[in-house]
Amino acid sequence: MADEIVLYGNEDWTSPYVFSAFVCLKEKGVPFQVERLDLAAGQHHRPEYAVPSFTGRVPALRHGDFWLAESSAIDEYLEDVFPPPRHAALYPADxxxxxxxxxxxxxxxxxxxxxxxxxxxxxxxxxxxxxxxxxxxxxxxxxxxxxxxxxxxxxxxxxxxxxxxxxxxxxxxxxxxxxxxxxxxxxxxxxxxxxxxxxxxxxxxxxxxxxxx
Amino acid sequence: MADEIVLYGNEDWTSPYVFSAFVCLKEKGVPFQVERLDLAAGQHHRPEYAVPSFTGRVPALRHGDFWLAESSAIDEYLEDVFPPPRHAALYPADxxxxxxxxxxxxxxxxxxxxxxxxxxxxxxxxxxxxxxxxxxxxxxxxxxxxxxxxxxxxxxxxxxxxxxxxxxxxxxxxxxxxxxxxxxxxxxxxxxxxxxxxxxxxxxxxxxxxxxx
Ligand SMILES: [Ca+2]
Ligand SMILES: [Ca+2]
Ligand SMILES: [Ca+2]
Ligand SMILES: [Ca+2]
Missing domain, CATH: 1.20.1050.10 (Glutathione S-transferase Yfyf (Class Pi); Chain A, domain 2)
Known part of the structure; x- marks a missing residue:
């Protein structure tokens, strides 16, 4: 699907930065999937992840064919493309x-x-x-x-x-x-x-x- | 002055984060002063700086009576309050x-x-x-x-x-x-x-x- 949303995280749900993006997506109420990478096995180093995700780390977000890394950038992007009042505001207007x-x-x-x-x-x-x-x-x-x-x-x-x-x-x-x-x-x-x-x-x-x- | 702008940096102009905020202010073309703190002498730990600047690090920005720390937050704030087209765009619209x-x-x-x-x-x-x-x-x-x-x-x-x-x-x-x-x-x-x-x-x-x- 063109605007499918996938959040890439680590196997054991410990990353505070994946947490931030996950909470953002849940608060926004948009459907998404979580794709977990086994970092110990180096799955994030595989070119099919490392290249499109830019940094090869977690989290990364895929929104259709658009990829983005860095949790704070992901949070801001979600605010920009799923803005209030239709979705919860996660950044104040002021x-x-x-x-x-x-x-x-x-x-x-x-x-x-x-x-x-x-x-x-x-x-x-x-x-x-x-x-x-x-x-x-x-x-x-x-x-x-x-x-x-x-x-x-x-x-x-x-x-x-x-x-x-x-x-x-x-x-x-x-x-x-x-x-x-x-x-x-x-x-x-x-x-x-x-x-x-x-x-x-x-x-x-x-x-x-x-x-x- | 109510909306005087002061950028707090370090004595020797080496901080890459003060650099970011400085370049932002120059690109925006807004008048501002640079106030340099002697970090070796611990000037940033003095309560009159540490408390209002939140983190007690450099850079901090003072805009009138509003204080802000963290260079990426400062850059974004300057974009929000000095937006294009009157000022240069430092973040794209898309x-x-x-x-x-x-x-x-x-x-x-x-x-x-x-x-x-x-x-x-x-x-x-x-x-x-x-x-x-x-x-x-x-x-x-x-x-x-x-x-x-x-x-x-x-x-x-x-x-x-x-x-x-x-x-x-x-x-x-x-x-x-x-x-x-x-x-x-x-x-x-x-x-x-x-x-x-x-x-x-x-x-x-x-x-x-x-x-x-
Ligand atoms: Ca459980
Ligand atoms: Ca990072
Ligand atoms: Ca010189
Ligand atoms: Ca910092």
Whole structure:
């Protein structure tokens, strides 16, 4: 079909970036299939994937004959081609609120790397037990908390005025602490848990070994 | 002034992300000031910067009383508030071309990290001599070339149909190879050199120790 939508992910549903694109598609309510690649077996290196997907990583999106990589670009593309009001808005209309959403998306993708290493998403989605936080991991955790408190001042339920895709990304990042019983201010923990109650996210979790705590 | 624009950068004009926001502002033709922080002295950690800028890193943009961090979010914000046709378009109007620009921006920010480490921008902008490429740096260089050839198929002058901010970002990434005499296909080297001829980029270079080669 000309406008068939396929989201390419990894075998074990652990990629936080596939998560972002998946939640976006579910929130938009558009039909799509998930195609899972076995990264350990190098399926993403095969030319029939690596070449059209540009980067050869997951996620990639195929929309008809159009291919796209990089989760933040995929999220924005879905907003552009499935806009409100027919579909849910995942980016606010106001340029400054929209900018904040993009800032948060860029932050979770480019910052606090040692926390991402010490608390991989396999501790959320595959039942892996977390080890002790390294010195760098602890510093990154403290930084995440400090910055998230600026993104979400007291009383804020969302990064922007309403739910946006930045909330899914930020809540997942905070769950690296919350779900692993690492220190996290109650306000941020409550935010992460509330966001994780959304049906789009629950559907993702259903594909994983996530355990409610 | 209510809508004064300040771009916060680092002392020595080496950040590829400040570069992106600077080029965007110059291409838009809006008046702005650059405020340089001495990162070695920890000026970015001071609460009067770290708190309003959210992340406490550079770049940050202040537009009147509105603050924003993360270069890709800054670039998009400038496109939203200084749109074409009054200002230059730095993102294409077509959703698929626009998506490619965002993909390239995300790629240069999240991939080929070992090349960014082995060929820091100080080798371009501060006269630092590059050392030999590590095994990981070499693999990242090969990956950059392979992916850039997909972003820029033969005959393509730009990532999208016309100059976009992705071209500034991608050309800077490629200059890590080109300017340091590391292997790079002539087509990509020519692209990087052509993009670097733009007046907006030449103005950045004028603040640095860049040497024409
Ligand atoms: Ca960042
Ligand atoms: Ca299950
Ligand atoms: Ca990436
Ligand atoms: Ca100079």
């Amino acid at each position: 340029p400054r609120e929209r900018a904040k959403v993009r800032m948060v998306q860029a932050f979770v993708r480019s910052d606090v790397a040692p926390l991402r290493a010490d608390r991989p998403t396999s501790t959320l989605f595959s039942g892996d037990k977390p080890g002790p936080l390294s010195k760098e991991g602890k510093a990154a955790a403290d930084r995440l908390v400090a910055v998230a408190e600026r993104f979400l001042p007291a009383g804020a339920q969302y990064v922007a005025g309403a739910f946006s895709i930045a909330d899914a990304d930020l809540a997942l990042m905070l769950q690296r602490l919350v779900h692993n019983h690492d220190p996290c201010p109650e306000r941020l923990a409550t935010y992460a848990r509330e966001i994780f109650r959304r049906p789009s996210i629950r559907e993702w979790l259903g594909h994983t070994r996530w355990q409610e705590r | 959703p698929r071309e626009r998506a490619k620009v965002r993909m390239v921006q995300a790629f240069v920010r999240s991939d080929v990290a070992p090349l960014r480490a082995d060929r820091p921008t100080s080798t371009l902008f501060s006269g630092d001599k590059p050392g030999p490429l590590s095994k990981e740096g070499k693999a990242a260089a090969d990956r950059l070339v392979a992916v850039a050839e997909r972003f820029l198929p033969a005959g393509a002058q730009y990532v999208a149909g016309a100059f976009s901010i992705a071209d500034a970002d991608l050309a800077l990434m490629l200059q890590r190879l080109v300017h340091n005499h590391d292997p790079c296909p002539e087509r990509l080297a020519t692209y990087a050199r052509e993009i670097f001829r733009r007046p907006s980029i030449r103005e950045w270079l004028g603040h640095t120790r860049w040497q024409e080669r």
